[in-house]
Structure formats: structure tokens, C-alpha cells
Amino acid sequence: MISFKMSEEQRGYIHSVRQLAQQEIAPLALQMDEDSENFNWHYINILARENLIAPIIPVEFGGRGLDYLTIAMIVEEIAAACAGLAAAAVGTMHAVLPLLIGGTAEQKQEFLPGLTSQKPALASFALTEPQGGSDIESNHTIATYMGDRIILNGLKDYVINGAVAQFVTVCAKSNTTGKRAFQFFIVPANKIKVNMIRNTMGIRYVNTAQLAMENVALENRYALGQRDSGYLLLTQTLDIGRTLIAAIEVGIARAAFQLVLDYSRDREQFGRPIFSNQGISFPLASMATSIEAARLMVWRACDLIDKEEDFTQASSMAKMYASEVAQNVTTGAIDIIGAAAYDTGHIANVYFRDAKVCGIVGGTNNIQKMIISSLL
Incomplete structure (x- = not known):
């Protein structure tokens, strides 16, 4: 059963994050909402400086290695100052989750440390498509295996951090198997085309984009887990x-x-x-x-x-x-x-x-x- 009393470590995190959020982020929240057309890395840098973009990442890869309860407490503090900034961090953690759960040690070593340095970096989780919406089984992004290469084709929409990510964790399906034949792929940002930046109603600071993959060729090392097992x-x-x-x-x-x-x-x-x-x-x-x-x-x-x-x-x-x-x-x-x-x-x-x-x-x-x- 969860204790209703925070640990001393949790109290320390909450105190420091609340102080950071209220002093450096909250006073800028209106400006972050208004100036949403051009993504401003200055605000993300506030989190990167304290290694708070993806505190879910284990210590061995440069992260804080925090449990989910403590992370939720931290996310609440950031969101109370600016929900858009919190969404950018949660979007990055969302992209990291398939890698943490299903990635190899080599894949983690290649992709995770870049998100934990004091130089700010973000990642994206790409699942939603223009036609499918909540019907994830109608995913039309296709992964075609061709020898030692994988070819991705598809369109993803409302991707948080989409146009500013270091990499995008893409959910795709095989072109030969059933509805639930998913697999995740780590796609470097330079292989993806940004179709548009969405002008959203809320969480306006976070970059939200439509992304296109047109015959994107990947080596097998960019695939997470076994084919169709995702x-x-x-x-x-x-x-x-x-x-x-x-x-x-x-x-x-x-x-x-x-x-x-x-x-x-x-x-x-x-x-x-x-x-x-x-x-x-x-x-x-x-x-x-x-x-x-x-x-x-x-x-x-x-x-x-x-x-x-x-x-x-x-x-x-x-x-x-x-x-x-x-x-x-x-x-x-x-x-x-x-x-x-x-x-x-x-x-x-x-x-x-x-x-x-x-x-x-x-x-x-x-x-x-x-x-x-x-x-x-």
C-alpha cells in the first residue's frame, strides 16, 4: 500500500523542483503560451540544467533513475508552472518508454545519454495518425523488411516534440500480418519530413507536428524487439x-x-x-x-x-x-x-x-x- 507520507528524498525533489518551477518557469507561462510559433529552447534548458527532461532514464545512462511516483510528483510541479513545458518532458519520457522496456543494452547506450546532458534534447512518440485517431489497430504506417534494411512509410499526426526531437519512436505495422502486428522503431529526426506544425488550442509551448516517412531506410539495429511483437x-x-x-x-x-x-x-x-x-x-x-x-x-x-x-x-x-x-x-x-x-x-x-x-x-x-x- 502506498504511504501517504513522502520520503525525505521525495520531499527534497519536490522542494527543489517547486522552487525552480515557480521562480523560473511560472513567471514566463503567459509568454510561453503567446510565443508558440517558434519553439524556444531557453525554457527546455531550465529542465535540462537539472536533468529533469527525462528523469525516468537510469543512472547508468546519465539519468536520475527515479521511480514513477516521484516522477509524477515532479511532473505535477512543472505542470503547475507551465503545462506545455511539462508536456514536452512527458512526451520525451513517452518516447523513451519502449526503449527502456523493450530495447537492448546497446540501443539504450546509443540513444539515452543524449537526453540526459545539460545541452537540451527531446524525443517524440509517434502513434496517432490523421485517419485512425483512437483506433490504433487501423495504423497505416508500414514497416517493410528488405534484407538487412527496414523501409518505413506512413504519416503520423499530433506528435509532441515532433519537429524538435532528436529521435522519434515510431509505431508501425508489418505489411503482411494481422491488426496487432506492431513494432517500434527508433528513427533519427533527420530521416523524417515535417509536414506541418499544429497551432493547438492548449499546451501551446510544446511543439506539435505532423510527420511523414517516405521510404525511410533503417538498419535493423533501429528496431525494438522482435518483428510484429510490439x-x-x-x-x-x-x-x-x-x-x-x-x-x-x-x-x-x-x-x-x-x-x-x-x-x-x-x-x-x-x-x-x-x-x-x-x-x-x-x-x-x-x-x-x-x-x-x-x-x-x-x-x-x-x-x-x-x-x-x-x-x-x-x-x-x-x-x-x-x-x-x-x-x-x-x-x-x-x-x-x-x-x-x-x-x-x-x-x-x-x-x-x-x-x-x-x-x-x-x-x-x-x-x-x-x-x-x-x-x-
Whole structure:
């Protein structure tokens, strides 16, 4: 059972990351949202300096080698300052997961250290396609084996870090086998064409792109695992990834809640703070309760992952509930703050848009309900 008390090591991480996030990232969050057309490496460098882009990477490859529970705590802190920056880090960790789970020692040594240096570097996880959406079994990216070469052809969309990644972890299918005949490939960025950069509603700092592979030739060493054996690896990767996205959603909700709580205590109407009105304080009480519940669900899912127990249902529950909480809290924050929050230059507006997009990334709530109900 997960302890409700952080370890001293976790407290140390949270203290240092919160200080970093609130002092160096949060003051820039509006600017990061507004200046999304050109990806600015300065902000990623803040995380790279502390080796926080992919703390999931083992110490032997230059990373921090942290457990998932501690990583979720760190992700929440970064997301409370800027969800887009947290998404860039989680997107990199998502790309690394198939390599950590299914890669050889040689593959890990080749690709992981580049993500742990103080020179900032990112990676991408490419699964979604323009036509398939949540129907991953309709994947049309094809891997054709030709002697000692693999030829990739296909189109991937809404790829986080897509145009700025060092490498892209691509999910493809064999051209001769069944629906679930997946395999992952590590594709160097210089082999992939960037079709477009998406102008997204939320998490606008993170680069989101459509990528094309046209007769991309790879050596066999770029393939993870055995041919057509990647379906289990895919589901494991998605389950872990959605748990970390849920941590982003908790961070967004926390930031929006703190914003509106402070506002309600400072704003006076009829000679007293609006917080003294139960019409304001009671919704805030519900917000605080739901955020705490969402956080505990994320922690439980991470605890199961760390213990190598079955975590699929817990991960989907955490993702679904954290998504609902983030959207409810950010909507409530705008309702309480009022007209000013409808301006796109208001941070409450940023939180609202970030929460909506994070509810889609990693699978919509209906997808999570499909997974949860299938395991009841």
C-alpha cells in the first residue's frame, strides 16, 4: 500500500523542483503560451540544467533513475508552472518508454545519454495518425523488411516534440500480418519530413507536428524487439504515459485553484472578500477535495507501476478523473474571476485551454471508460 507520507528524498525533489518551477518557469507561462510559433529552447534548458527532461532514464545512462511516483510528483510541479513545458518532458519520457522496456543494452547506450546532458534534447512518440485517431489497430504506417534494411512509410499526426526531437519512436505495422502486428522503431529526426506544425488550442509551448516517412531506410539495429511483437509493449507504454499525463492535469488544476483562491480572498464586493460568500467558498471546497482525490489516484497508479503489479485500470481511472477535475476546476476558476479571464492573455484562460487539450492527449475520457469497463 502506498504511504501517504513522502520520503525525505521525495520531499527534497519536490522542494527543489517547486522552487525552480515557480521562480523560473511560472513567471514566463503567459509568454510561453503567446510565443508558440517558434519553439524556444531557453525554457527546455531550465529542465535540462537539472536533468529533469527525462528523469525516468537510469543512472547508468546519465539519468536520475527515479521511480514513477516521484516522477509524477515532479511532473505535477512543472505542470503547475507551465503545462506545455511539462508536456514536452512527458512526451520525451513517452518516447523513451519502449526503449527502456523493450530495447537492448546497446540501443539504450546509443540513444539515452543524449537526453540526459545539460545541452537540451527531446524525443517524440509517434502513434496517432490523421485517419485512425483512437483506433490504433487501423495504423497505416508500414514497416517493410528488405534484407538487412527496414523501409518505413506512413504519416503520423499530433506528435509532441515532433519537429524538435532528436529521435522519434515510431509505431508501425508489418505489411503482411494481422491488426496487432506492431513494432517500434527508433528513427533519427533527420530521416523524417515535417509536414506541418499544429497551432493547438492548449499546451501551446510544446511543439506539435505532423510527420511523414517516405521510404525511410533503417538498419535493423533501429528496431525494438522482435518483428510484429510490439502490441504488449505498446499497451504498456500507453498505460504508463497516460498516468504521467494525469499528473500534468493535477498540476493544471492545482495552479488554477490557487489562482482563484487567492483572487477570492483579495477581491472585495459589498465591503468584504467574495470568499466569505458560500456561493464562492463552497465550490472552492469541492475543487480542493477533487484535486486531492485526483492526486491520490495518480499516486496509486504510479505505486502499482513501481511494484510491477497490474496497473492498466488504475492508470485509466487516474487519467479520466484527473481530466474531469482539471476541466471542472479551470472552468470554475473562469466563472469566479469573470470577464477578465475570458481574455486569452489571462493565465486562467491558459489553464482552461491546457486542461481541455490534456483531456484528449493520451486518450479521451470515453477511451478511458472503454478500458475501465473492459476490466470490470
